[in-house]
Amino acid sequence: MDRHPAIPGNASPSGRLALNILHFARVLREAGMPVGPGHVIDALDAAQAGSLRSREDFYWTLHAVFVKRREHKELFDQAFHVFWKKPKMLEQLMQLMFQQITRPADEKAKQAGFRRLAEAMFDKVESQSRREEKPGALDFDATFSHSALEVLRRKDFEQMTVAEQAQARLAIARLRTHRLEIRTRRFKPFHSGERIDLRRTLKGSLRAGGHLIDLAKRERQWREPPLVVLCDISGSCSNYSRMFLHFLHGLMNDRERVSVFLFGTRLTNISRELKRRDVDEAMMKVSSAVKDWSGGTRIGSALKEFNYRWARRVLTQGAHVLLMTDGLDREDVSLLEVEMARLRRSAKRIIWLNPLLRYQGFEARAAGIRAMMPHIDEFRPVHSLESLADLAGALAAPRRAEHDPKTWLKAS
C-alpha cells in the first residue's frame, strides 16, 4: 500500500494527487458505490478549485462529489479514513482479511460496510475462498431439530460481501419481472382504456374549439399489494436466516408497503430496522432488536400474537402474507390451527415457503404441518437455502400443481 498521499495545502493537484483521487474513486466503486469517470473529473475539478485548507475541507469536497445518496455516507466515510491515511484502520482491515491466523476482529471492525470496503481494497478472491471453507467448521448442526424452549440468544451476522450484494440485487430484479399486482380503484389515462375520461375529453375538445369531441379513455391502475413476511428464526431454521434477511432487506428497499416480522419464541417487528438503506447497518439493528435467535419455536403463539396485535394494522388493502417456517411446532397444535384459520380470514393470500421441502420424499406428516396446510393458498418449495437466486426463483416461478397445498395433503 503505497498510496498514502499527504493532502496538499493550496497547491493545484499534482499528478500524484490526481492519481490518488482516481485510485480512491476505484476503491469506492469496488466497494459498491456507483462512481463513474464523470465523478472523477468532477473531483479533480473540485480539488483544483483551490480552497482546500485542511483535511476536513478535502473530506467534504470529495463527499460532495462522490456521495449522492444518504446510505453511501457511511461507506464513504470509512473509505476516506482508510485511504487518506489513518494507519490503525488499515491494520484492522488487514486483520479482517487474514482472520485465519488472527483472533476474531475486534469490535471496531464490525462497523457497517467494513467488509465490502476491505474487499475493495485487497484481493477479492481471497475473501471468497475463505468464506467457502466455513461451513465445514460446524461443531453441532441443529438444523431441522426443534424445541419449544425459549433460549434468548443474540446473533451477529457476518457482513455482506460485494458479490453477495450483487447477487441479492439480481435476485430482487428477477422477482420484479414476476410481480403480482392487484387492481386498485384509481384510474390513469390510457389510450385504449375501457372507460371514458370525461375531464380530459372536455378539455381536449375545448382546445379544438368545441367542434369535435374526441373521447379520451382511462383505465384502472394496478399496484402491488402490501406484503407481510413472517419469518421463523428458531434453531431449526437458523442456518438460512442470514441469507433470508438479506433478501428481505433487498425486497424492503425495492417496493413499498412491506412489513417483516421475525418469530421464534416471541414475535418481533423489524420493519423499521430493515428500512436502513445500508444492508450491514440494517442487519446490526435487527440483531440487536431480536432477542430469540436460534431458540425454540412456538409458531402457534407467535401467530396468535401477530393476529391480535398486528393483523389489523398491517393486513389491509388486500395484503399478501409470506410465511417462512418449517412448520415444526412442539406446542399444542389446536392453537396453531385456530390461529392459522384466523390469519387465513384476514389475509388475501398466504404463501408458505418451507425449507423442509428440499428433501426428496417430504410428506406432510408432522402434526403442525398438517394443521397449517389447509389454510394456505400456496406451498412453495425451496430447494437450496444457500443462494438468494434459488429463493427468488422459488417465489417467482408460476404456480404449478406442486404448489397447491391439497396435493400435499392427499399424498400423505
Place this chain on the structure above:
Amino acid sequence: MDSDNKATGLPPSIDAVAELLKSQGYIADRALSTVVFLALKMGRPLFLEGEAGVGKTEIAKVLAGALGRKLIRLQCYEGLDVNAAVYEWNYSAQMIEIRLAEAAGELDRERLGHDIFSEKFLTKRPLLQALEAVKGAAPVLLIDELDRTDEAFEAFLLEVLSDFQVTIPELGTITAAEPPIVVITSNRTREVHDALKRRCLYHWVGYPDAEREIAIIKARRPDASAALAREVVSFVQALRQGELYKAPGVAETLDWVSALHELDAISLDPQTVNDTLGVLLKYQDDIVRMEGSEAKRILDQIKAEIGAMSRT
C-alpha cells in the same frame, strides 16, 4: 363585540371544553378535553386514533353541535380521489353548454373555455365546501377513517391541512377565509404517515374507566336504571381485561344497555347475557369462548364485587 365573541364561540379553557362536550352528552376525560382545547386554540387538525367504537367520530359531531357549526363529513374509502373529495365538473351540463353555444353560432374558443370551466359547472365535494365558510362560522370538517384510503390521498391532504387551500387548475387557488375545525379519525388498520401526523395534534382514544363509562351511559341512555348500568359496565370492563380478538367498545356497551332495556331486564343473569352476547361481541370465536360457563364466572365475580361495595 359581544356578538363577535359569540360567533367565534370557542371555549376559553379546558374545563369549558369538558363542560361544552358534556352539554352534548359526551363525557370526555381530562386528556381528551385538553387536546380538543389545544386544537381549537391553535387551529391545528385533531388526529384521533383508537379502536372501533370508542367515540372518535362522535367528537366531531358533538363539537359541531356544541359550537353551532356545520358538520362536513368526508368518509374515506379505498380509491378515494380528488373528484370525490374536493370537486368534480358537471360534465353533462358542460356538454349541453357547448351544444347550445354551437347552436347559437357563437363559438369563441377563449370565451367558451372560460364559460365552461366556471363555478357554475363546479360540483363541490366535502373538502372544498369546508374551505368556503364565512368568517366566524368555519365548519367542523370530519375526515373519517383516514386509514381506509391510500397513501396518495394522504399526500394530497398535506397541502389542504397545512395551508387550507386547494388548487383547481381551471379556476385557480381557493383559500379558506377561516380554516375549518378539522377532526381526523383512524382505526389504525394501517399506519398513517408521520408527515401528516406531524401537522396534527395526536390523541389515542382508549376505553374509558368504569366511572366514566357509567357517566356515559347515564348521559346517553338516561332511562336505564343505575343498578343495571353498574352491572353492565363491570361486565364489559371485565371482558376487556380478558383476551378477546375484539374487545367491546363504548358503542357496544350503549347498544347492550338499550338491548337489555328493550328486554325489560333489570339485572344481568346468565341466560340474558348468553342471549344478547351478539350485541357486545362481533367475532364468532369470541362469542364461543365467552358463552356459558365463562360468562357465568364473570357475572358471579362482578356481582360479588358490587355486593361487597354496596355493603361497605
